[in-house]
Amino acid sequence: MNIHNWKAIIEGLLFAAGDEGLTSKQFCSVLELHAQTVDDIINEMKLDYESESRGIRIIEIAGVYQLATKKEHAPYFKKIMETPMNNTLSQAALETLAIVAYKQPITRAEIEDIRGVKTERPIQTLVTKTIIKEVGRVEGTGRAILYGTTKEFLDYFGLKSIEELPKLPENTSEESVQEEADLFFEKFVEAFEDLP
Structure with missing residues (x-):
């Protein structure tokens, strides 16, 4: 070679x-x-x-x-980072956001356990867009960062509080959980497409 x-x-x-x-x-x-x-x-x-x-x-x-x-x-990168959210989130970012929204406070490792893939970039995207933020640290070795949603998250989705998120189904099959997750992600996508 x-x-x-x-x-x-x-x-x-x-x-x-x-x-x-x-x-x-x-x-x-x-x-x-x-x-x-x-x-x-x-x-x-x-x-x-x-x-x-x-x-x-x-x-x-x-x-x-x-x-x-x-x-x-750097001045050009700064401009793009400061630009308000003007595009939709990737599927990976939406999945990560849904996990954070329902399981917060949660660490990156816990998110990765649920998704089954690395989530560094989706988390970075969500933090940059101020949809999630660091809300604390885990006690003990490593003191992993805990993530949670922000006021901007509530604003974007027209929620008064996190309690207004749709309830997750209990005791359902893996297939129906996947269908619910797909529907939830579709709603996320639609909500972001309607933003200015």
Whole structure:
């Protein structure tokens, strides 16, 4: 395999890893390459990304490589982050929001146990849009963040309080729970489409 293929694979791995990033050791394990080869490829990629035509770069923090945006573009990122909610949420974000709404306060690990997949990005999206927020920390080792809904959540869905959420069915089959969840997510989508 040539260097361009390795660069493409590393770029894809970094993108998939998101904020968690990857260590040189993880790259070596996945790519079955020596550490020096991985370091050489990443260093060459860093130089490639320094071009003015590129909007991202590779950073290394505490031995972990991540994709990051360029600092000189920060004013544009700030504008997009400050823009009020103007689009619908992804299915993953809606599922995460429904779990938080019904199970709050809840940790990311608990959400992931329910969804069966990672939820870092959906949580980040919901926090950025001020629909959920940190409401505390779990006592004990690690002190995981607890998430809950915000006043904005209630405003968006026209609720006076969290108690106005539709009641979940009790003692139902897995199939009917899935149907209820699908219906609930459809209502979420419709509510967000009606927002200005």
